[in-house]
Amino acid sequence: MELLAYLTEGNVANFLLLLLRFSGIIAFFPFFENQLLNMQIKGILIFWLTVLFIPIVEVIPPADMTILEFIVAGLSEIMLGFLASMALQIVFGMISFGGELISFAMGLTIANAYDPVTGTQKPIVGQLLTLLALLIMLALDYHHLFFYFVSSSIQEIPLGSFMFSDNYIQYIIKSFSNLFLIGLTMAFPIIALILLSDIIFGMIMKAHPQFNLLAIGFPVKITIAFAVLIVIIPAVMIHFKREFLSAFDALTILFQ
Template identity: 55%
Template sequence: MMEFLKSLTDGNVAAFFLLLLRFAGIFAFFPFFDSQLVPVSVRGALSFFMALLFFPLVSYVSLDMTWENLLIAGVMEVLLGFSASLVLQIVFSAIALASDSISFSMGLTMASAYDPISGAQKSIVGQVIALLAIVLALSLNFHHFVFLFIAHTLSTIPLGGFELSGGIIAYLIKAFAQMFLVGFAMAFPILGLILLSDVIFGMIMKTHPQFNLLAIGFPVKIAIAFVVIILIIPAIMLRFKNELQAAFYALNQLF
């Protein structure tokens, strides 16, 4: 007990507080952990226990940190988690963009339901693809990578010493621009086939005006899209896997 009380120095308390904020920033913004299915109380408790577990890895303890510097350091720790989460959130946003494009082209935009992950209304097709993406991410030990990433940052970035460099900003801008290209590439087979079917239905209506597009063409288009989704979903998940692994590599290089 006395040894524990002796360890409660100003430097150790400040270091634990900053480490707790680093974990809080990670669990508050990282994909999967920011889900509505994970309560805030669970994320807070997980941040506290992980800070206790990783505290022996802390090699930098400031002994003369003022309250002003401690506040700035705490903000930078949260900013570290936010900026790191953007690298991964862009990948998940790309597949969300692809799924929304697919739903819109199929005419199933109105077929939406409450998404427990995002806490908003989302198309059924988008929810299925998003759940597959999360399952794939977990199969790649995404949750393990989070702890490895924090251990890596503790050895490269001292507590309170994070700076938003130009390299991180440049990568985020480039990745954000790439997000639209990746999302369109994932949805392109279905978008192209549906566009081709619309052209064919238009030609049929031009030659046969009595053709009822809503009664015949609309269900046929949805059926074709579902068949194509079943065929290309492995390719979509493979592209998502490659982009996620590239994001993991970028995090290790940037932080």
């Protein structure tokens, strides 16, 4: 009987809107949008998170909400998850872009492999850096930050009333410009050394025409690139850690 008394129109609308908010977040947030996670598992996770967080929902939608108004409110909840995830996905885009530049400089652009995270083909170096970044993200207590963001969004943004601000648009535009700049900065040491090795090989071929560049040059360039990559990976991951935490802090713009 208590359950039936709880199933009022306002509480049911609350539950459905919170379910849609979790659906948008789980569908687009890093790690949770992993293609290796079964859809049934995602569905169960969304349902149980909704059950756990429904007690902290205070604002109840009006009982006379029409179907059209409810659909618009549901779309705003999904938009919240999409826009919030965009700030975090841009940080992973920096790592992926830097890895693609490194693969291009090493001559491994054709050597693509299936990426189980995104379900697409990626260069090997870019996939390696992305997986390392994912491990760093989990080491930063990403699940705790995730729960904190959800609880803050429920308290600050009433269900069905999300509207993004101009400040968030400006932040996304600035982040997109930093994506290419930071990605190039990460790959620059390897690109510079490989360019220097190309100049040296060109001078050797000029002095010794019998020098076989295809047999000697490419293995040497790949070896140099991997040696430098091992050296700069700690700095790249430290930079990723700083950018990731900064992006998570910037999500508070959505609450303004």
